[in-house]
Amino acid sequence: MNTTKFALITIVVGAAVMAFAHWYSIDYLFFASYTILQFIVLATAWNILGGYCGYVNFGSAAFFAMGAYSSVFMHKFYPLPIPALFIVSAIVSGIAGFGMGYLTLRLRGSFFAIATLALAVVLQTLVVNWEYVGGSRGAYIIRPESIEFAGITINYIEYLFGLMLLLTIIALVTARAIERSQLGFGFATIRDDELAAEACGVPTLRVKLIATTISGAFMGMAGAPFPYYIGYLQPSSAFGLEYAVNSIAMPMIGGTTSWVGPLIGAILLGSAQQYATVSISSEVNLLIVGLMLVAFVIIAPNGLIGLVQGWRRAWRKP
Amino acid sequence: MDISFDLLINAIAAGLLLGAFYAAVTAGVSISFGMLDIVNIAHPGFVILGSYLAYFININYGVDPILVSILMLPVFYALGALIYQVYYLSFEKRGQEALRGLAFFFGLLFVTEVALILVFGVDYRYVEAAYIGPSIHIGLVDLPLRMLVPCVAALALFGAIQIFITRTFTGRAIMAVSQDQLALQLMAADPIRIKRIAFGLSIAVAAVAGALLIIIQPVEPSVGREYIGRVFAICVLGGLGSMPGTLIAALLLGIVESITATFYGPSWAPAVAFGLLLLTLAFRPAGLLGR
Known part of the structure; x- marks a missing residue:
């Protein structure tokens, strides 16, 4: 199946989801599914660098928060419609991804991971000290009740949900297209053996920088509508632990080698967490995600997809 | 900006005391990351675990936090050895340490933090000891004992590690293991065993660093x-x-x-x-x- 066909199919599926949600029309459904879609984008973005290229980014929360705070900044500086905010956030986070990559990817692989870990702490320090975007007190963003759209008035949360759905489709189509392109093969050679890739003429640094930029940009885009979604953005929620751990745990649990893994992982973990946050407590649910991450990397290194493939093979053999 | 001289001197003195403590926190990572090439990003998690153990025993039984951490050394050493064994079998042996090994340590860091939040809550905790509070004045410089005692303990710890690594066979083997495993095997030392010892040592050092941390400042997960x-x-x-x-x-x-x-x-x-x-x-x- 080529990319155009796949894109058409996902758009049809997305439109069906949107139509169903609009018909069902419960605000909570939009709130909950928005979060799940946001995690699909984050997990897919993480996987473009982590799964395809083999470089771990621990700073997903930082890139996400960069997107969210770009929106807050634009909101105060010159209010733009949300689709334009996606582009602003993508540029800001993409540049950050490129810069981080440029400084650390020329060295040993683990330096990039360490630098991204520290990046979250430092950006949080900057935001806490930056009064213009609310500092440590946080920033209020008053969300309009509804929005006029081609003559129809739709609920604002539904509008946000629709935009997130669109972003999810773009992220999935991009991830799948990369996987099958020359670029994707370049990523895979780097993941499997960087020295051999370099020797075969893969421009490794350039390819890695493309990966960090795309991955960072998508994480930023996932964060762009977040201030409007939550209404009150403070540093501790934008840099929340759940973004860092979930965007790693979801692809790892789903499977990192293809675009399906992060999607499955995000839907499973995301909906389980939506359920657990309401019924148990948010700390217990994060603990469970952490334990699952540790268990999966030890027991099922290729995630759920790997498990299914293993069973299939075992089924066929005898 | 006008920089007053005694403020600067005091800042430098405080920085030296703080720096010695940082050295104790980093010593473990210098062994695991620097010598063994194991990117143990969960190290600070174990430091905080050490802090909370020191806190728990200090508050309930009144034992000095540094003494607690020294008594806890074998426990943390065993924990470290166990973690290395899991890490070796699951990742290093299969050559997957780059992606999954890192995710493993990240998971450990995360689990420790959330577990501590669940048990102790997010309040700041602190310990009680005779040397928390008073300070010594030397000329212009103000040296709080709260910083001076951890500084001395950290330097002692650092010295002990340095002597162990440069003077004993096992220590030298630890330095050798990242450079040439084969040569080490020819010296009749099992590289996996040496790495296990070294990693256990690095986690044990984290326990001491944790006790020093909670003397210096109140700790939350x-x-x-x-x-x-x-x-x-x-x-x-x-x-x-x-x-x-x-x-x-x-x-x-x-x-x-x-x-x-x-x-x-x-x-x-x-x-x-x-x-x-x-x-x-x-x-x-x-x-x-x-x-």
């Missing part, structure tokens, strides 16, 4: 995250695996951070380590005393 940047910045700046380099880099970071906190406000201090890390990576990735 997420404090560990601030130390990730610091610890790796020191480790890289010092030159991977070089213990003297680690000490110099730690003192340097302590001084720069202390001066930043004094003249620009303490909320900027966490950014210093990161700036230092990026500068090091950009200009001298081998570090100060790197090979």
Whole structure:
């Protein structure tokens, strides 16, 4: 199946989801599914660098928060419609991804991971000290009740949900297209053996920088509508632990080698967490995600997809 | 800005005390990351675990926190050895340490933090000891015992590790294991065993660092995250695996951070380590005393 066909199919599926949600029309459904879609984008973005290229980014929360705070900044500086905010956030986070990559990817692989870990702490320090975007007190963003759209008035949360759905489709189509392109093969050679890739003429640094930029940009885009979604953005929620751990745990649990893994992982973990946050407590649910991450990397290194493939093979053999 | 002289002197003195403590926190990472090539980003998690153990026993039984950490050394050593065994069997043996090994340690860090939140809550905890509170004055300089005692303990610990690593067979084997495993095997030493010992040692050191941390400042579970940047910045700046380099880099970071906190406000201090890390990576990735 080529990319155009796949894109058409996902758009049809997305439109069906949107139509169903609009018909069902419960605000909570939009709130909950928005979060799940946001995690699909984050997990897919993480996987473009982590799964395809083999470089771990621990700073997903930082890139996400960069997107969210770009929106807050634009909101105060010159209010733009949300689709334009996606582009602003993508540029800001993409540049950050490129810069981080440029400084650390020329060295040993683990330096990039360490630098991204520290990046979250430092950006949080900057935001806490930056009064213009609310500092440590946080920033209020008053969300309009509804929005006029081609003559129809739709609920604002539904509008946000629709935009997130669109972003999810773009992220999935991009991830799948990369996987099958020359670029994707370049990523895979780097993941499997960087020295051999370099020797075969893969421009490794350039390819890695493309990966960090795309991955960072998508994480930023996932964060762009977040201030409007939550209404009150403070540093501790934008840099929340759940973004860092979930965007790693979801692809790892789903499977990192293809675009399906992060999607499955995000839907499973995301909906389980939506359920657990309401019924148990948010700390217990994060603990469970952490334990699952540790268990999966030890027991099922290729995630759920790997498990299914293993069973299939075992089924066929005898 | 007018920089008053005694403020500067005091900032430098406080920075040196802080730096010695940073050296104790980094010593474990210098062994695991610097010598064994194991990117143990969960190290600060174990430091905080050590803090909470010291806190728990200190509050309930009144035992001195440093003494607690020394008594806990075997426990943390065993924990470290166990973690290495799991890490070796699951990742190192299969050659998957780059992606999954890192995710494993990240998961450990995360689980420790959330578990501590669940057990102790997010309140700041502190210990009680006779030396918390009073300070010594030497001329212009003000040395709080709260900082001086951890500094002395940290330097003693650091010295002990340095002697162990350079003077004993096992210590030298630890330095050798990252360079040439085959040669080590020819010397009749099992590289996996040596690595297990070294990793256990690095986690045991974390326990002591944790006790020192809770003497210096009140601790809550997420404090560990601030130390990730610091610890790796020191480790890289010092030159991977070089213990003297680690000490110099730690003192340097302590001084720069202390001066930043004094003249620009303490909320900027966490950014210093990161700036230092990026500068090091950009200009001298081998570090100060790197090979």
